[in-house]
Amino acid sequence: LAKTTQPISMDSYEGQEVNITCSHNNIATNDYITWYQQFPSQGPRFIIQGYKTKVTNEVASLFIPADRKSSTLSLPRVSLSDTAVYYCLVGDWRNSGTYKYIFGTGTRLKVLA
């Protein structure tokens, strides 16, 4: 299992771009990187997923360097409603025989006015 390491917390101001980096030194060849967002009293919500280089959707971008030992979730122009906990997960869910997902404690992002 690839263990992930993220900052415990981050503060930002409205309108700024926020980058949250996740370290996963032991990532395996078939592993994908997935990010989730969780608001208080709610279940996590999928944000973005990638394997290498850059992935972008309507919510965020995910940057993955060539060695794939880390990844960076980028949230453009955050608002107060982006205050949440962000989790980085690494794994190969295509292989059901070895499924095990570790959410960890995530990064608590607080957006200030």
Add this chain to the structure above:
Amino acid sequence: NAGVTQTPKFRVLKTGQSMTLLCAQDMNHEYMYWYRQDPGMGLRLIHYSVGEGTTAKGEVPDGYNVSRLKKQNFLLGLESAAPSQTSVYFCASSYTAGYSYEQYFGPGTRLTVT
């Protein structure tokens, strides 16, 4: 399309009592999961299922049992509740293999064991 629903939303148990948490999904997902989340912590996987009639242990399976008799339902049972099982329980479901992986989470069940 309700997504993932959980029953009940809240429950208070006394030590030693038993209960079953029900998770239902209407997305025809093969995979289903049960997690627990304790204050200030991330989610920990209790049990999961990769298809109807199958279950497997996650990180913290002790004290819990599960069943997946129907594809759309995943039940989590506590046979003899303990205060250490006070937590918020989340159910999730997902598709099977492929190049996209996304778990859909339910709203959670807040369980207190006194």
